[in-house]
Amino acid sequence: MAESSLLANPASRPLFQSFLTLWLMAAAISGCSSAHNRYLLVEESLRTGNVMQADQIVAQAERDYGSTSRVLYRMDRGMTLHLAGRYQESTAILEQAETEVEDLYTRRVRTETKAFLVNDTLLPYEGEPYEQVMVNVLKALNYAEMGSLYEALVEARKIDQRLNGFADQARDKDTYRDDAFARYLTGILYEATGDLDNAFIAYRKAYEAYLRARPWARVTAPSMLQSDLLRVTDALHLHQEHEGYKEAFGETAWQPADQLHHLAHLVVISYNGRAPRKEDQFIDLPISLEALRLVLLTKGTIGASTQDSRVPESFLYGLSGRVVRVALPRLVPQKSQVAYGQVSLIGAGESFTGRTELTQDFSALAAKSLNDRYTQLAIKAVARAAVKYALAQGAGRGAQAAAGRDAGPLVGILVGTLAHALAIGTEESDTRSWRTLPDEIQILRLWVPPGSYELHVRPVGRNGNQGRASMQTVTLESGETTFFIERVMH
Amino acid sequence: MMNKEAPTFLFSIQHTALSFRLWRAVAAVMLSALLVMVAGCGSAAKVTRVDADVVTDLSGRWNDTDSRLVAETMVREALDSPWLGNYTRARGRQPVVVVGTILNRSHDHINVQTFVTDLSRELTNSQKVAFVAGKGEREEIREERREQAIHAREDTQKAPGKEIGADYILKGSISSIPDESDGVKAMFYQVDLEMIDLESNVKSWFGQKKIKKVIERKRVLF
Secondary structure, rough: OOHHHHHOOOHHHHHHHHHHHHHHHHOOOOOOOOHHHHHHOOOOHHHOHHHHHHHHHHOOHHHHOOOOHHHHHHOOOOOOOOHHOOHHHHHHHHHHHHHHHHHHOEEEHHHHHHHHHHHHHHHHOOOHHHHHHHHHHHHHHHHHOOOOOOHHHHHHHHHHHHHHHHHHOOOOOOOOOOOHHHHHHHHHHHHHOHHHHHHHHHHHHHHHHHOHHHHOOOOOOHHHHHHHHHHHHHHOOOOHHHHHHHHOOOOOOOOOOHOOOOEEEEEEEHHHOOEEEEEEEEEEOOOHHHHHHHHHHHHHOOOOOOOOOOOHHHHHHHOOOOEEEEEEEEOOOOOOOOOEEEEEEEOOEEEEEEOOOOEEEEHHHHHHHHHHHHHHHHHHHHHHHHHHHHHHHHHHHHHHHHHHHHHHHHHHHHHHHHHHHHHHHOOOOOOOOOOOOOOOOEEEEEEEEEOOOOEEEEEEEOOOOOOOOOEEEEEEOOOOOOEEEEEEEE | OHHHHHEEEEHHHHHHHHHHHHHHHHHHHHHHHHHHHHHOOOOOOOOOOOOOOOOOOOOOOOOOHHHHHHHHHHHHHHHHHHHHHHHHHOOOOOOOEEEEEEEOOOOOOOHHHHHHHHHHHHHHHHHOOOEOOOHHHHHHHHHHHHHHHHHOOHHHHOOOOOOOOOOEEEEEEEEEHHHHHHHHOEEEEEEEEEEOOOOOOEEEEEEEEEEEEEEEOOEEEE
């Protein structure tokens, strides 16, 4: 009897609940974000060498990032400030990002539930593991650029701690659990302060990490790292290790540490290209023959699903009520065309040249990171789609029941259609990533007599074409390490 | 006819009731989920003024309380150890001490200057040693003397070469060893200080202070 009275009451709870669901889902639909355009503008500014403008674009977009992407904003801003040479500000904002990542260890049930019912973009962005490591790498470089090598070493220790944490958590030996480039940079920093013990440990870990990640990282241990291992093991009188490396590296050239003591040390770090981006990959699953026909017809008419086709597809599939949509992120590499950087150091009396070597490939790292999480993402996406479908069905049936015998069928169809459309329209994968990172990092280390030099860095393409060289005057001091950062967008 | 139609009619009622119960359950799940979504946990900023001595462990990192407590304890230990009495007896005066470099070898960006200031304060206030300005401060004072030599009245000028050379230098380091697993982080800080005789390089005193902190983070918050 109670059920009958509820059925007959048009203003009953189920109707209210149905509309509340619809309203919330509608509110959760965010239009195609301006993030892609923003990154295009940032990249264009960097391409024309206008780093300050790139930083301004990111700074002005702080609100657009939204509360769930505060970490991402700080990562992007930290990078543009770093490139603009505003190291102190960059460090401060990256410090905030790091603290927030720590705080995000605690998951909030409310947020997780919301994200499960709508999509993963509602979760606060905490960065991929390799991006979290890069926060400390950039901070270390900021301190090194400011001449605070001991502060840079604090970041080196944090990198070690973070990577140890990843290694402890990793169930599979093949997952991202170490970062060869980050290890290598910490080795350079330790050596710059004269701490050869820790430099050796960092170099050795970097070498092992390069070997371990060879199947997927697309980077081999750079020859300069081999020279570093030979030099440091010799200086520390680690004869057994030294002989072992000599045997492994063959003819790799190296100079004893005591021959380098009085020289100035220049480290050229070149950020090449653009980090890969992620985009949505929609999978539409029809659960009836008619729905299959509709999906095929829609795909035939508007082609593959994109952000732009979301609205018409949501409407059509919503009308059908028998299509379930699953969204998963897909990686779009934006490979750098630079093979290496030709570095010339022209002094008053003599000149030195060298080539940068590949030390980090972010496209490979991003692919590995996504691959490691893909199964988990897919399971969650399918479960979400199933729940959304059930909720949409529930909303339609609930509204029909609540609207009464006369208006019920029409209201039910209307609410059901809207609910299904919203279920499909809100389905979106998390395509956020730290896109102001480069595609690759290349490094060159040079030991030269102290003095003033003209430093030229010319990018050389994979096809042999030479790009425009940058020029800067640098003063190098005896026994000191100077870091020089170059941004190449090709 | 009635007999034939009755079961269909009954099945229809049962089916409607069952389906309604089912959808009501779904609606209940939706409502619960929505309540979890909507339930806010508003928090407004609150500022409370506290005494500077109050221990405020917020993040678990090295903080002002650690700096102050370590400086107090270690300087007390240094001044209670035999090297001070031996020196005073042998020379008939208080030793002159300067604070040298305190290296930060920890995992935190520690403002070493506040720790050096805390050490300097404790040493000066102890009245058991004479304490002279450190390297950075000395440069500033010498610059002031050079300025005086040019601009100040002759009878008020301070002559160079009258500085008191330190007998001992206090130097050391702050190190840390972190350990972390499943949201529980243990941070072990070790502060090592040594008093070195500037003439003979003899290490007259070695002090060590350890601090261990455990920081727990909840994995899930409702």
